[in-house]
Amino acid sequence: MNTQLDPANCGACNNACGVGAVCSQAKCGLECLGGTSKCGDECVDTKLDPQHCGLCDKACAEGELCSGGQCGIECTGGTTKCGDGCADTGLDPANCGGCGKACGPGEVCSQGACGLACLGGTIKCGNECVDPQLDPANCGGCAVACGPGQVCAAGQCGLQCTGGTTKCGDACADTENDPANCGGCGQACGPGEMCAAEKCVSVCGGGTSKCGNKCVDLQTDAANCGGCANVCPQGQVCASGQCGLQCAGGTTKCGSKCADVQTDPANCGSCANACAQGLVCSAGQCGLVCTGGTTKCGSKCADLQSDAANCGSCGAACAGEQACLKGSCVGLVCKPNAVELCFGADAKYIGVGACKAGTKTCNGQGTGYGSCAGEVVPKAEDCNNGLDDDCDGLINEGCYASCLDVKAANPNAGDGKYFVDPDGGGGDPPFEAWCDMNIDGGGWTRFNWLKQPYVGGDDPFGQKLVDCKVDGLACRGRIPAQAKPAGLLVKDLTDKAYAAWKFNGSTISNAVLGALRDKIEFCKNEQGAWQPYLNTSQEAYCGTGVEGGCDSFYYTLGSCLGLGKPGTNLDGDHGWGASAFKMGASNFPMSDDYAFLNNQGCRDELGELYYR
Numbered sequence: 001m002n003t004q005l006d007p008a009n010c011g012a013c014n015n016a017c018g019v020g021a022v023c024s025q026a027k028c029g030l031e032c033l034g035g036t037s038k039c040g041d042e043c044v045d046t047k048l049d050p051q052h053c054g055l056c057d058k059a060c061a062e063g064e065l066c067s068g069g070q071c072g073i074e075c076t077g078g079t080t081k082c083g084d085g086c087a088d089t090g091l092d093p094a095n096c097g098g099c100g101k102a103c104g105p106g107e108v109c110s111q112g113a114c115g116l117a118c119l120g121g122t123i124k125c126g127n128e129c130v131d132p133q134l135d136p137a138n139c140g141g142c143a144v145a146c147g148p149g150q151v152c153a154a155g156q157c158g159l160q161c162t163g164g165t166t167k168c169g170d171a172c173a174d175t176e177n178d179p180a181n182c183g184g185c186g187q188a189c190g191p192g193e194m195c196a197a198e199k200c201v202s203v204c205g206g207g208t209s210k211c212g213n214k215c216v217d218l219q220t221d222a223a224n225c226g227g228c229a230n231v232c233p234q235g236q237v238c239a240s241g242q243c244g245l246q247c248a249g250g251t252t253k254c255g256s257k258c259a260d261v262q263t264d265p266a267n268c269g270s271c272a273n274a275c276a277q278g279l280v281c282s283a284g285q286c287g288l289v290c291t292g293g294t295t296k297c298g299s300k301c302a303d304l305q306s307d308a309a310n311c312g313s314c315g316a317a318c319a320g321e322q323a324c325l326k327g328s329c330v331g332l333v334c335k336p337n338a339v340e341l342c343f344g345a346d347a348k349y350i351g352v353g354a355c356k357a358g359t360k361t362c363n364g365q366g367t368g369y370g371s372c373a374g375e376v377v378p379k380a381e382d383c384n385n386g387l388d389d390d391c392d393g394l395i396n397e398g399c400y401a402s403c404l405d406v407k408a409a410n411p412n413a414g415d416g417k418y419f420v421d422p423d424g425g426g427g428d429p430p431f432e433a434w435c436d437m438n439i440d441g442g443g444w445t446r447f448n449w450l451k452q453p454y455v456g457g458d459d460p461f462g463q464k465l466v467d468c469k470v471d472g473l474a475c476r477g478r479i480p481a482q483a484k485p486a487g488l489l490v491k492d493l494t495d496k497a498y499a500a501w502k503f504n505g506s507t508i509s510n511a512v513l514g515a516l517r518d519k520i521e522f523c524k525n526e527q528g529a530w531q532p533y534l535n536t537s538q539e540a541y542c543g544t545g546v547e548g549g550c551d552s553f554y555y556t557l558g559s560c561l562g563l564g565k566p567g568t569n570l571d572g573d574h575g576w577g578a579s580a581f582k583m584g585a586s587n588f589p590m591s592d593d594y595a596f597l598n599n600q601g602c603r604d605e606l607g608e609l610y611y612r
Helices: 403-409 507-518
Strands: 020-022 027-029 037-039 041-045 065-069 070-071 081-084 085-087 108-110 114-115 123-125 128-130 151-153 156-158 166-168 171-173 194-198 200-201 209-211 213-217 237-239 242-244 251-252 258-261 281-283 286-287 295-296 300-302 320-327 328-331 340-342 359-361 416-420 431-436 445-452 485-493 499-503 565-569 607-611
Touching: 020 041, 037 507, 065 085, 070 281, 081 300, 237 258, 237 565, 251 499, 281 300, 403 445, 485 507, 499 507
Parallel strands: none
Antiparallel strands: 020 027, 037 041, 065 070, 081 085, 108 114, 123 128, 151 156, 166 171, 194 200, 209 213, 237 242, 251 258, 281 286, 295 300, 320 328, 340 359, 416 431, 431 445, 445 607, 485 499, 485 607
16 A cells, blocks of 8 residues: 555554545645646556556556556656556666665665665655756745645746746656656657757767666766766765865856856846746846857757757757767767866976976867977076076086186176176086176186185095095085186285286286186296286285296195195295195295285185186
């Protein structure tokens, strides 16, 4: 017995209704509820009852079934023949998932499975799952029944169906995808068929997928988000096939759904602003005609150039793996609204230097990707940013050979750090150098400096000897071998003075260049002086006379003529000083024996060396 409808056992065995009362939804009353009709003293479902099929007392012939209010030899509208009746095995707790598969006490049938909770946007009312958006017996909530002549649309009772639905009997149906009312009231789909874009089909099209007996959009359906029966948690919506708190692709969150308020007749211009029957939503306004190049297809405005459900003409739906492009169905290029990594160059450069991958987003139709956003691909080196722009692991190779090149390229460049590459993209990598851009026109490249007193065992230029490899750029005190310097600048930071020399090809000039560039020893007497052309120091430089001041100069890690320690050999009497730099002397060890930075008394004066 059916305790939902039996007046002798209404809600429970032997619970009989009074005279004139009927049993509807397990309750005795004067009216039938939940879409049932009063036939005699009973409430019957005229859509499924073979004794009252479509109308009271309209019995089906022997062997016939009642489905969708029509007698026939087969069940339609997504229902299944169970005994001598048709059942919706997706919702019927007596035939859940199949005939005779009854749910246990307290369980409901939702999407063909027994459980304690309803799925797919339905709610549990008694022992059934109902759609509170369309069920006139549970409109907006359980047991909220609409009055006589009213229907339930968008969870509200009224005289008309709204939100793009159509009044079919005493209920509102979405003729777009309702297999019992596909394209119109009572137009039920056959067994195994679904309703898609108002047409009964055996395969879902228009970008939809088959879930149960319906075609759904896995990108936006919160009950089937990304896959059938993948229900989004309460409060979340389905956007681009992912459950989340926000809608994407220009849609707006309306309850548990993402709606395009520009075209959705149920949410036209804003959520829950439903257009009246016969009106469509175009550009966020309800009206009789579609605008903006769209066409009225049923209760909606469609762009026939891009709408997969109405491609080229109303109702011409593309297959599931197709998209609508310029009014023709074409194969999908990508998953609509999917985001993927992109890179417009060889992938080997990703993560090297400044290079990184970007992202590209598939359009809503799946016909192609947008531009690659955020990518950085190899490009010519920018000599001023200190980045590896061409992503080869080197910074600014092939840029400025020296600070003089920097000054030539940018006459207004000031003192500071710049990347230079003396071998112009050869085997040696660029390095960061300090440039003096003011003294004598600027363009001086610092190659050595001593800014704190040195200690025993250290290179006079402040670098430990064990760390200095004379053939490497890292060895401070060395002018790069590829450089062709024309001048030398020495700054005395202690006395705040400086002097500059021109490499003039003389013996002592070449000796100094060889010592500072190639670490070549030079130990000869009476070689003459090498005078600075620019000088602000008050100290004496190369003298004249027999010993000639700067007649023997060397910078080495050993000694000269078997004498001295690492440092500079001064003149013919083999005097030496472990000094940072010396360019002149007189008789050693006289008190007037001077060097530019440190005199023979090893007074710790600090300084810097530059070439140009």
